[in-house]
Amino acid sequence: xxxxxxxxxxxxxxxxxxxxxxxxxxxxxxxxxxxxxxxxxxxxxxxxxxxxxxxxxxxxxxxxxxxxxxxxxxxxxxxxxxxxxxxxxxxxxxxxxxxxxxxxxxxxxxxxxxxxxxxxxxxxxxxxxxxxxxxxxxxxxxxxxxxxxxxxxxxxxxxxxxxxxxxxxxxxxxxxxxxxxxxxxxxxxxxxxxxxxxxxxxxxxxxxxxxxxxxxxxxxxxxxxxxxxxxxxxxxxxxxxxxxxxxxxxxxxxxxxxxxxxxxxxxxxxxxxxxxxxxxxxxxxxxxxxxxxxxxxxxxxxxxxxxxxxxxxxxxxxxxxxxxxxxxxxxxxxxxxxxxxxxxxxxxxxxxxxxxxxxxxxxxxxxxxxxxxxxxxxxxxxxxxxxxxxxxxxxxxxxx
Amino acid sequence: xxxxxxxxxxxxxxxxxxxxxxxxxxxxxxxxxxxxxxxxxxxxxxxxxxxxxxxxxxxxxxxxxxxxxxxxxxxxxxxxxxxxxxxxxxxxxxxxxxxxxxxxxxxxxxxxxxxxxxxxxxxxxxxxxxxxxxxxxxxxxxxxxxxxxxxxxxxxxxxxxxxxxxxxxxxxxxxxxxxxxxxxxxxxxxxxxxxxxxxxxxxxxxxxxxxxxxxxxxxxxxxxxxxxxxxxxxxxxxxxxxxxxxxxxxxxxxxxxxxxxxxxxxxxxxxxxxxxxxxxxxxxxxxxxxxxxxxxxxxxxxxxxxxxxxxxxxxxxxxxxxxxxxxxxxxxxxxxx
Ligand SMILES: Cc1ncc(C[n+]2csc(CCOP(=O)(O)OP(=O)(O)O)c2C)c(N)n1
Numbered sequence: 001x002x003x004x005x006x007x008x009x010x011x012x013x014x015x016x017x018x019x020x021x022x023x024x025x026x027x028x029x030x031x032x033x034x035x036x037x038x039x040x041x042x043x044x045x046x047x048x049x050x051x052x053x054x055x056x057x058x059x060x061x062x063x064x065x066x067x068x069x070x071x072x073x074x075x076x077x078x079x080x081x082x083x084x085x086x087x088x089x090x091x092x093x094x095x096x097x098x099x100x101x102x103x104x105x106x107x108x109x110x111x112x113x114x115x116x117x118x119x120x121x122x123x124x125x126x127x128x129x130x131x132x133x134x135x136x137x138x139x140x141x142x143x144x145x146x147x148x149x150x151x152x153x154x155x156x157x158x159x160x161x162x163x164x165x166x167x168x169x170x171x172x173x174x175x176x177x178x179x180x181x182x183x184x185x186x187x188x189x190x191x192x193x194x195x196x197x198x199x200x201x202x203x204x205x206x207x208x209x210x211x212x213x214x215x216x217x218x219x220x221x222x223x224x225x226x227x228x229x230x231x232x233x234x235x236x237x238x239x240x241x242x243x244x245x246x247x248x249x250x251x252x253x254x255x256x257x258x259x260x261x262x263x264x265x266x267x268x269x270x271x272x273x274x275x276x277x278x279x280x281x282x283x284x285x286x287x288x289x290x291x292x293x294x295x296x297x298x299x300x301x302x303x304x305x306x307x308x309x310x311x312x313x314x315x316x317x318x319x320x321x322x323x324x325x326x327x328x329x330x331x332x333x334x335x336x337x338x339x340x341x342x343x344x345x346x347x348x349x350x351x352x353x354x355x356x357x358x359x360x361x362x363x364x365x366x367x368x369x370x371x372x373x374x375x376x377x378x379x380x381x382x383x384x385x386x387x388x389x390x391x392x393x394x395x396x397x398x399x400x
Numbered sequence: 401x402x403x404x405x406x407x408x409x410x411x412x413x414x415x416x417x418x419x420x421x422x423x424x425x426x427x428x429x430x431x432x433x434x435x436x437x438x439x440x441x442x443x444x445x446x447x448x449x450x451x452x453x454x455x456x457x458x459x460x461x462x463x464x465x466x467x468x469x470x471x472x473x474x475x476x477x478x479x480x481x482x483x484x485x486x487x488x489x490x491x492x493x494x495x496x497x498x499x500x501x502x503x504x505x506x507x508x509x510x511x512x513x514x515x516x517x518x519x520x521x522x523x524x525x526x527x528x529x530x531x532x533x534x535x536x537x538x539x540x541x542x543x544x545x546x547x548x549x550x551x552x553x554x555x556x557x558x559x560x561x562x563x564x565x566x567x568x569x570x571x572x573x574x575x576x577x578x579x580x581x582x583x584x585x586x587x588x589x590x591x592x593x594x595x596x597x598x599x600x601x602x603x604x605x606x607x608x609x610x611x612x613x614x615x616x617x618x619x620x621x622x623x624x625x626x627x628x629x630x631x632x633x634x635x636x637x638x639x640x641x642x643x644x645x646x647x648x649x650x651x652x653x654x655x656x657x658x659x660x661x662x663x664x665x666x667x668x669x670x671x672x673x674x675x676x677x678x679x680x681x682x683x684x685x686x687x688x689x690x691x692x693x694x695x696x697x698x699x700x701x702x703x704x705x706x707x708x709x710x711x712x713x714x715x716x717x718x719x720x721x722x723x724x725x726x727x728x729x730x731x732x733x734x735x736x737x
Contacts, residue, residue, distance in 0.1 A: 095534050095714060146714030149537050164538050165495065166468055204467035205499070232468050234444035240467050306443050365719045372709050379678065383707050387719070390729065 041244065043258040043290050046265040049318040051326025059269040065333045071264050072328055073342045074108040075321045078128040080346040081137050084353055085127075085144070089299045093357050095146045098125045102262070102294030105320030106227050107197075108132060109267025110289070113275055114195060116158070117185075121173040121196040124162045125227075129197060133159035137349060138356040147363050167205030170196045170224065174211045177220035177278070186221050191279030195223040195271070201232020203248070204240045212286070216252040221278035223271065224249075224286040227261060229293035234306040246288035254284045261291030262320040292318075365391065408595045417587035419561040420450050422595065423568035424488065428458050431486060434572055437464040437473055438490030438526075447492055448528060448587055470500035474525065478507055481521045486572055494529040495538025501546070508577045509552030520575045524568075528584035529557075530624035530674050531706075531721055534714045541711055542675035547579040548652045548684075555652040556605060557581035557623035561591030563649065566602035574605065581651075583624035608655040610662060614644030617668035617731050620659055620685060622648040625672045625722055632727040643731065651681060659685065660692045667698035668734035672722050677705040699737035702730040 111132025150161035163169035173196030249256025274285035328334035369384035442465035445452030455463035477487035531540035671682035686701035
């Protein structure tokens with residue numbers, strides 16, 4: 001176990017805890033937390049920012065060429081979809097957009113680590129996770145346009161709706177995982193797990209603490225996947241915690257591990273490991289994916305008010321896509337034709353998104369009163385009847 | 401929002417947002433025990449910039465960028481208040497005041513009662529509330545009913561720049577916990593404010609006010625709906641109908657004397673709010689008016705409110721929110737009896 005941080009280009013040392021299931025709570029609390037962007041923190045890394053493949057004793061995965069190509073393709077497509085969504089917002093087709101730029105590796109790595117039977121609980125920025133779950137890439141746009149509150153079927157794709165109230169979904173994921181336990185769906189490769197996404201800011205919420213307590217107590221097959229993108233809107237992570245987030249796991253009695261969140265291979269490996277542990281009945285894991293939000297918090301935010309251009313620039317050097325592309329090219333896994341075909345795919349899918357969003361009709365007003373309850377709802381029925389009658393009173397009346 | 405330099409003085413045209421900012425600034429100057437706390441309120445100046453420039457001028461110990469935890473903000477504010485501070489908490493949006501609900505309703509509201517008056521908690525909780533800003537869910541809630549329903553809390557809401565400037569200072573001076581509801585869709589509405597007027601000379605915090613005299617019907621609103629009321633009164637005047645408008649300003653305690661007085665003259669009452677109908681503020685106003693003004697009423701009290709649904713996606717909010725047409729329709733109804 002290294003005492004020094006992994007520096008660029010050097011193999012990462014093992015994360016402080018989490019590797020060994022037999023001693024899950026071995027997180028030394030006093031260890032100097034390496035925060036901020038001046039130094040690389042200690043984390044699991046399999047692909048350096050320079051695109052060099054490195055090994056890790058606990059997290060080795062034999063990726064096939066096809067898999068590696070697939071991961072690259074995912075990264076490129078979700079970034080392109082994201083950039084297009086930001087553009088659509090600027091052009092007035094979306095009310096707001098929460099960009100994932102910079103966090104592609106964390107989302108694709110963990111998203112692809114999920115097995116079909118696993119359940120994902122996203123926040124509002126996990127467009128890359130939805131992509132991995134097979135949710136149509138246009139699905140979140142109804143929410144961000146103001147048409148709906150998220151209009152995909154969570155059960156169809158095993159991907160829950162977005163949750164905008166910070167941290168609330170962590171408890172849902174734990175409860176879901178408790179249900180997996182009670183259904184006896186753990187203990188084999190066919191076992192199930194849930195994964196919940198949340199931010200560094202969310203780690204301060206009471207709900208998240210309670211979720212960890214429940215997960216620990218009930219030994220729930222859940223993976224807490226915290227994308228530490230260094231900011232909660234304007235507040236740097238130092239406003240949330242003095243210890244690295246992954247080290248909190250020890251206090252709840254399960255392993256915590258920090259991974260290079262801009263390294264798609266490491267994110268895949270660490271998440272796969274944690275998910276498989278969960279499905280085999282070994283309980284929860286907290287993963288902290290150390291990454292950076294390259295863009296604004298949302299399109300309404302102005303990040304120049306609270307962070308420097310040089311900080312953003314330094315993170316550009318650790319871009320998740322560039323390093324993967326360098327690696328694939330050097331290793332002869334991707335040639336120019338391959339990269340061009342990925343770009344062409346991205347063009348096609350992005351074009352479809354644009355067309356869809358621009359063509360999205362306004363919702364019918366009657367939707368207002370639908371689905372408030374699963375069973376009878378006389379109050380809403382009466383209000384709907386009044387509303388419809390009121391609406392019809394305007395027909396042919398001209399401007400009021 | 402331009403940064404205020406030097407002493408604040410004279411009569412200025414201010415937005416409601418800027419008036420709040422200056423009111424907070426004045427409160428920080430007047431009393432070293434006043435603290436501001438909330439998410440992004442320091443460096444960023446809040447997502448609506450209501451606290452813009454205050455951390456820079458008063459320091460990180462007076463304007464605290466708090467961890468992202470609403471129960472934590474209110475709970476620690478309670479402790480700070482027990483230590484003699486006067487915390488002003490910002491909830492970033494209405495929907496995010498709910499994670500603090502236990503601390504507000506079980507703790508903040510009840511401490512004075514439980515301690516038989518030995519503990520006072522002069523805590524202000526600022527909540528940008530209401531809809532109409534085209535945002536995503538949880539950003540357009542009208543939570544006033546929950547807070548009005550909770551004994552021990554005071555609830556107020558300004559609808560003009562003048563009220564914003566003085567009411568925030570009065571709320572901070574209050575020894576009771578005050579839920580301070582800011583009509584976020586109106587932050588950019590402007591008004592003339594005399595910044596030199598002493599806060600002690602301002603209209604008392606817990607007073608309702610007739611803001612436009614009229615003779616044919618009384619229309620009551622507060623906060624975000626006051627603009628709808630003014631527009632409705634203008635339109636009604638063109639049709640030859642004179643509406644009297646009351647701005648409640650204080651939702652707890654309610655101050656309904658001006659409403660009773662008005663209804664006794666007009667005989668007709670319409671109450672308007674964005675919060676859903678069921679058990680909403682209008683229900684309380686209607687119940688009290690029917691018992692106080694029974695013989696003066698020419699028609700049943702009409703309510704124009706949000707529907708009893710979750711707040712809809714923003715493309716539907718125009719149908720959810722009370723507007724001029726719905727107010728005038730309700731006024732018409734009071735004339736059909
Ligand atoms: C309970 C709650 N409080 C406040 C907010 C407003 N808000 C939206 S995003 C955000 C910051 C979230 O930061 P983090 O958890 O780090 O996630 P990130 O947005 O960086 O992905 C805040 C304060 C909210 N959505 N929910």
